[in-house]
Amino acid sequence: xxxxxxxxxxxxxxxxxxxxxxxxxxxxxxxxxxxxxxxxxxxxxxxxxxxxxxxxxxxxxxxxxxxxxxxxxxxxxxxxxxxxxxxxxxxxxxxxxxxxxxxxxxxxxxxxxxxxxxxxxxxxxxxxxxxxxxxxxxxxxxxxxxxxxxxxxxxxxxxxxxxxxxxxxxxxxxxxxxxxxxxxxxxxxxxxxxxxxxxxxxxxxxxxxxxxxxxxxxxxxxxxxxxxxxxxxxxxxxxxxxxxxxxxxxxxxxxxxxxxxxxxxxxxxxxxxxxxxxxxxxxxxxxxxxxxxxxxxxxxxxxxxxxxxxxxxxxxxxxxxxxxxxxxxxxxxxxxxxxxxxxxxxxxxxxxxxxxxxxxxxxxxxxxxxxxxxxxxxxxxxxxxxxxxxxxxxxxxxxxxxxxxxxxxxxxxxxxxxxxxxxxxxxxxxxxxxxxxxxxxxxxx
Numbered sequence: 001x002x003x004x005x006x007x008x009x010x011x012x013x014x015x016x017x018x019x020x021x022x023x024x025x026x027x028x029x030x031x032x033x034x035x036x037x038x039x040x041x042x043x044x045x046x047x048x049x050x051x052x053x054x055x056x057x058x059x060x061x062x063x064x065x066x067x068x069x070x071x072x073x074x075x076x077x078x079x080x081x082x083x084x085x086x087x088x089x090x091x092x093x094x095x096x097x098x099x100x101x102x103x104x105x106x107x108x109x110x111x112x113x114x115x116x117x118x119x120x121x122x123x124x125x126x127x128x129x130x131x132x133x134x135x136x137x138x139x140x141x142x143x144x145x146x147x148x149x150x151x152x153x154x155x156x157x158x159x160x161x162x163x164x165x166x167x168x169x170x171x172x173x174x175x176x177x178x179x180x181x182x183x184x185x186x187x188x189x190x191x192x193x194x195x196x197x198x199x200x201x202x203x204x205x206x207x208x209x210x211x212x213x214x215x216x217x218x219x220x221x222x223x224x225x226x227x228x229x230x231x232x233x234x235x236x237x238x239x240x241x242x243x244x245x246x247x248x249x250x251x252x253x254x255x256x257x258x259x260x261x262x263x264x265x266x267x268x269x270x271x272x273x274x275x276x277x278x279x280x281x282x283x284x285x286x287x288x289x290x291x292x293x294x295x296x297x298x299x300x301x302x303x304x305x306x307x308x309x310x311x312x313x314x315x316x317x318x319x320x321x322x323x324x325x326x327x328x329x330x331x332x333x334x335x336x337x338x339x340x341x342x343x344x345x346x347x348x349x350x351x352x353x354x355x356x357x358x359x360x361x362x363x364x365x366x367x368x369x370x371x372x373x374x375x376x377x378x379x380x381x382x383x384x385x386x387x388x389x390x391x392x393x394x395x396x397x398x399x400x401x402x403x404x405x406x407x408x409x410x411x412x413x414x415x416x417x418x419x420x421x422x423x424x425x426x427x428x429x430x431x432x433x434x435x436x437x438x439x440x441x442x443x444x445x
Contacts, residue, residue, distance in 0.1 A: 072130070077137045113149045126173075160178060170246060236252050291303055328357055
């Protein structure tokens with residue numbers, strides 16, 4: 001059975017979505033690392049790109065996902081006790097059991113796994129009381145069958161904003177926001193780790209945190225593109241990170257998730273992999289996706305210069321290339337005034353994303369360069385804006401600090417109006433006097 005699985009693995013790697021050469025990876029089958037994800041469709045999402053990403057780093061591994069639609073910890077334990085044929089096996093992203101179903105015991109017989117991950121179902125993940133006693137039972141089941149395996153927790157993600165507010169078709173719990181939902185998920189998984197003796201810092205794979213960061217600070221869309229027959233490419237339009245109303249991840253989200261798994265489990269730097277979805281993402285965006293994962297796992301802040309986080313950007317209409325500001329990272333001044341620079345990283349700032357000030361309190365006004373900047377509709381919600389000239393230093397503003405040099409623009413305007421009025425009145429008086437003088441001369445003649 002294991003030999004058959006290995007042959008299937010080689011075939012799938014050659015046909016995989018990320019381009020790499022399996023033959024370029026040194027070592028024999030004994031070097032292979034095996035991972036088992038006990039989960040549901042969310043675990044399928046998270047590991048879809050994992051094997052090719054690792055091969056793109058010169059590492060040999062294989063991941064099996066034990067899938068039952070929306071399966072919770074409670075149901076996993078139930079299926080095990082009943083030895084129920086309720087599962088499909090996904091090997092490196094491909095279903096190898098359809099149309100048949102398998103038992104949990106059968107997945108344990110496939111390999112001697114090095115790592116096994118567990119997770120709660122999407123809906124109850126926010127509520128720790130739903131984890132027990134099933135979390136402990138599943139932990140003990142794994143230790144019984146795979147005592148050598150390192151057990152990890154896969155931190156799942158929050159729903160998109162619309163669904164998190166209770167508008168989704170399946171889960172009707174209304175949270176304050178997608179962030180509120182994630183914070184509850186994060187807290188529950190920390191409690192879960194502590195419950196079964198794991199280290200929350202070392203043993204939780206923070207996919208949920210990476211997805212939240214992507215949509216809160218990197219400008220990716222907190223939504224999905226609706227349509228059942230759309231291609232993977234179309235599902236990623238407009239920066240979307242979700243795939244559907246069940247809040248699965250699209251290719252963009254799955255790539256981020258797999259990079260998180262790679263870094264957290266294997267300690268690699270995903271920024272160096274040769275695996276890329278070149279048919280969907282540009283090289284620049286692919287690197288940003290990797291940087292998100294790297295930042296979450298290592299704590300090394302990415303894509304930040306000065307007070308701003310920015311990413312490469314190309315205006316689809318003008319084809320102008322530059323950067324887009326996606327988040328303000330600095331301290332908000334006491335007066336609430338923040339200045340937007342003309343350039344970032346030596347490139348022109350040509351866009352401001354709606355996440356620029358998301359969850360940033362205290363900003364009352366921004367001072368912007370008087371250049372063409374594409375500002376998303378919600379970017380400056382409830383924030384006043386003012387512009388400074390990037391070519392004229394003598395316009396009453398100090399380019400270095402964005403302040404007015406002690407002058408009040410409104411006061412200057414009234415001065416100009418008064419001076420103008422005086423000039424007009426003086427001109428009118430002069431005209432009347434001149435006309436009268438001319439008339440007097442005519443009379444004298």
